[in-house]
Amino acid sequence: MAIKFYNYLTRQKEPFNPIKKGRVGLYTCGPTVYDRVHLGNLRTFIFEDVLKKTLQLNGYRVKHVMNITDIDDKIIKKMKQEKKTLKQITLPYLKLFLQDIKKLNIERAAYFPKATENIKEMIKLIKVLLKKGMAYKGKDNSIYFDISKFQTYGALSELTKQNIRHGARIENDEYSKKNAGDFVLWKAFNSIQDKSLTAWNAAFGKGRPGWHIECSAMSMKYLGKTFDIHAGAVDLLFPHHENEIAQSEAATGQKFVNYWLEAEHLLVENQKMSKSLGNFYTLRDIEKRNINPLAFRYLALNSHYRSKLNFTWNAVQKAEESLKNLRSLSFRKIIKREPRNAKKEKEYETKFIEALNNDLNTPRSLTTTWELARDAETPQTSKDKLIEKFDKVLKLGLKTDFRIPAEITKMAKNREKLRRENNYEKADQLRQKADNLGWIMEDTPSGPAIRKKL
Known part of the structure; x- marks a missing residue:
């Protein structure tokens, strides 16, 4: 059975054809470890887990790489606020992220490269772009990518260079660059503004990587110049994924990724999740209400990844009830x-x-x-x-390999014998006794059945 994916690059469903027979290179955007991941992030990670598991179900060997962003503006801001080192901020949140995905039965990636451990690869990539004339040094000494030099810029997000507008995720530094849409590859170190000393030396000046360059450098390091699938969330389509394509293909002269898969937004009560609205939820909030974390996985699976998922407490509680019932039948x-x-x-x-x-x-x-x-x-x-x-x-915990205590098995057989003898009163007494011990006895066309009470 052929696999078909909706490819954002072509905006249509396409048969999946890997570069290497029987093997798949998969890159997914991981967390920025300055805070706990929220339910929107986790919805995307569940989708990516299903993607990987589906490929494996079809016999593919999947090489999965998920980056860890452990250096960016938000992290540096938190370092200053809490007067902590980079690792004191990032490592605890990385640990919490790994705990959260474990609770959701999300399989770990084969590789979790950290941005701070791949600075050399980023510097090397920026050098290539400078040499090719695709990047330049701005008035603030930062290095920028020149989108006017990349002819197909905007193809993924269906934007033209003329239609690009400043958004929340476009750096506010237009006075230092040639074009409003140019994006930073390397942020120059400013000793007056940046007291954290979080910077690295490079031939083009001391500084730190921009948001987009890390994913290009790390994905190509592990998966090659062209790989099969890049997955993430639809809000990363522009500018992040668009910029990844531009800088990668400008550097290598080759197609970067064959299939782009994007998960839709998670809403809360049909509103965007926001701390200011008081509807910013993490897995911990679900656990505080004594709801099984896998109820959220069930809720996510019950909605197609390209459809918006409206999270409500009533919905996740109903999902938990459905999960209990499905498990009980299993x-x-x-x-x-x-x-x-x-x-x-x-x-x-x-x-x-x-x-x-x-x-x-x-x-x-x-x-x-x-x-x-x-x-x-x-x-x-x-x-x-x-x-x-x-x-x-x-991965909903539908285990079927449990053991029935010998006492319960014996009771079921005795109950069946009593039913054949039309002694229904004693048969019902045994059924009730088993129920009190946490086991449900049922009658099926195949004979007596036993299932766990949940």
Whole structure:
């Protein structure tokens, strides 16, 4: 079954064809470690995890690189405010980020390169751009990329050079550069303004990297000049991803990335998440309400990654209830071993994979999982096999390998015997006893079934 992704570079669904057969190079934009990652960030990381798992489900070996931004204006500002060193700010938040993704069953990337550990690669890339005349030194001694020299600038975000407007994420330094849209590659060190001494020496002057150059340098270091997939959030489309393409392709003369995948915004009560609005939430806020973190993963999976996700406390609570019910149906064992149904397995597996291969249609894959769990005609042995496979992508903790205590198994068999003898009163007493011990006894066409109470 061919995989199709919506490629922002062409604005259409395209069949996925990797550069190397059976292998995929994947780069994803990671956190800026000056604060806890918020739910919008985590929604994107869940989408990227499903992307990787879908590729693996299709037999691909995925080399996943996620950068860690541990130097930028926000970090330096926090260093000054709290009078701490760079590592004193960044390392605790990096640790919290790794804890959060673990709670959401997000698999770690193979590589987590830090910006501060790849300064040499950034300097080397800037030197190439200067040599090619694609970059210049501004009046403030910072190095800027000249977008007028890059003919296809704006192709990803569908902006023209004339239509570029100053936004929140475009540096406010137009008096130091030639064009309003030119972006900084290297910020010159200013001993008067910057007391943190967070700077590195380079042939073109002491300073530190700009926001965009780190991703180009680190992605190409690990994945090569051209690689398969770059994923992130739609708010990074411009200027970040646009600028990555410009500086990378200007330096190498080659196409930077073949497929660009972007996750849509997470809203809170249909509003943009903002600290000023008091609706800025992290995973810790979910945990404070005693909600299972995987309920948020379930909520994210139940919405297509290219659709806006409206987060509400009612929605995540309903997601937790749905997750509990799905787990309860999954955590079921038939006492009498029954043969598997290969035809049913093939039908459900095909539906599940087809949904994911159609631009990661996770809502449809979840629906298929529910249909399987509820299907009374599919043997539990087949369900166990399929749910285990499906959960390698969904990662909702739908474990089927639990053990039933011998006492409960014996009670189920005795209850079945009593039912055959029409002794329903005693049979119900055994069922209630099992219920009190945390186990639910059910009657199915295949015989007595037991599932955990959640």
